[in-house]
Amino acid sequence: MDFLNAIVALSNFVLIPAIAYGSQLALGALGVTLIYGILRFSNFAHGDTMAFGAMLAVLITWLLQSMGVSFGPLPTALLALPFAILGTMVLVLLTDRVVYRFYREQKAKPVILVIVSMGVMFIMNGLVRFIIGPNDQRFSDGERFIISVREFKAMTGLKEGLAIKTTQGITVVVAVICVALLFWYLNRTRTGKSMRAYSDNEDLALLSGINPERVVMYTWLIVAALATTAGVLYGLDKSFKPFVYFQLLLPIFASAIVGGLGSPLGAIAGGFVIAFSEVTITYAWKKVLKYMLPESLEPSSLVQLLSTDYKFAVSFVILIVVLLFKPTGLFKGKSV
């Protein structure tokens, strides 16, 4: 019984939040890694692209709600998601046409593109605040829980409760679908293969007649879809606030780099590595250990490695360790 209680407590406070958070990071990191692999620069505007997409979803959700449309037990935001993706695609294609294409034609160095993307980041940052304001916005509706603590306790009779929020369930399901679609696209379709070819060797790809502008356009479209999905899922699960997406940039880049920049598989693995390290290192293990250990060994302290204030520091430390000892990341991406 104690063993079960320990597992439930661990799932409730560590496993489930970390899996949901990891999926959100993975989707974000996939976008960063695609841009790095194909356009060859670190896109600092990615966090704010997520914010922009999520903002569109919030606005469309409100519109749908005011029209009385709902999605049963699921959040209405899922219905708004396709429209938000379309809007974000328009925005990123526009920025590419107005800003990035100029530098691509100049054959600008990646570091210049990084600085350019920071400029784009600040503009998008301001744009989102200008439209929806800097405050928290709640837009989730439908059932809040797949299973709530009270139901779980009544069902199992255990002392510890387990809650799975609807948004956590949706996050994982949607993330799995997105990743499956992406891999199918990259490995099976003609455009996907040309994207991979372009990423592997630009000159060879050009010689074999691949149209670079087309590859770039498809990359941006996929990135817009991924960013919007990640942004909406994060906003649904936590809450929508423009500044939060800016802060997410660090763990997202850490995920992409840990996994190996340019490697989609690495981005997913990196997302989960970062999420699990952030949560497990700052978790106080007292409760779990109390169930697992005999009474004589029971810990008197909290058994917390780092205070939760240092959550972001965990990403930094992992980043530094990986860059020092395995600069290409876990999955042999490009070295930074």
Place this chain on the structure above:
Amino acid sequence: MKKLLLASAAGALLAGAASAEEIKLGVILGFTGPIESLTPSMADGAELAMKEVSDSGKLLGGSTVASVRADSTCVDAAAASAAAERLITSEGVKGIMGADCSGVTGAILNNVAVANGVVMVSPSATSPGLSHANNEDNGLFFRTAPSDARQGVVMTEVLMEEGIKEVAVTYTNNDYGKGLADSFQAAFEAAGGSVTINAAHEDGKADYSAEVGALASAGGDRLVVAGYVDQGGSGIVRAAIDSGAFDTFHFPDGMISNKLQENFGDEIEGSTGQHPGTDSPGAAKFSELVGDSFDATSPFTPESYDAAALILLAMQAAGSSDPAAYKEKIMDVANAPGEQIFPGELGKALDILAGGGDIDYVGATAVELIGSGESAGNYRQIVIDGGEIATAKYR
């Protein structure tokens, strides 16, 4: 009592003719600087009390009171000390209503007031560092605002009465949150309770599940959330409810507003809290007295009126405007026993004191001085009942 009789006898004797004088009081507030928007009505509040006393003609046999303003700047200790020095040495003030911010108040007290033996009554300095338990201030410093440490003590009393002995604490990571959490932990542990964890949270984040995980692991009967309702505090409460970590909470002042009720309603049924507030009729009487001449509800304005009134009433009780004599009387006039005195009744109070009677100055903020002469403060204790914030009682 003997002393009081002697003093009032002396006061009666002096009340002849020759003793009527013009008493100067310093009003030293930050007329420039970070709180310059608050200080004009604070000064007006203090001067209203002086005018009321002067007009009554009953202070020390018809003495009048004049105010001398000076700028504390709120932040510049050297400038504030120089201003106070000028008030005392060249203007010859008999007492100081001020200063306002805790830093400059401490500087003036240590550098100028103690050296010259002048009484200071601050309406707004709330730093726990200004509580002089060992008489470092020679009994010269008083304040009509409660120390920040006081809320920790009140919070402990509320929880102890509810029979709660073990709590987890989370605070917003700034001076307010940390100060409150630390003073609460000290008071709660002194009262025999235990704090399982005292952890900070950052405002403005979207996700507090890691913070709540640590809090839940530490456990406790109730979670004390010393944060802001429109910031991380609500995020913590939301995550704690969702994960089933805590069912009931305790909220200090930063958390109590309609937003709390709106966000959580009956999900936090049975939670408790407290914030500054009073049901004393003094506040309403003060507003009435002020009328339209300035903003009576501006922060620390009623406290300023009370601060000036206390100085003047203590002078009357001591029968002298000498700070060394009247500093002993401030606690007497502020606290029971005696007849309760509200704003606008200073003339009556002067009469009672002149006749050798006792007063209990209630004033605009229900003044009750404790410890080394600081306001106990008044708190409204709330409970979440039927999804709404309800007043449990005032303390």
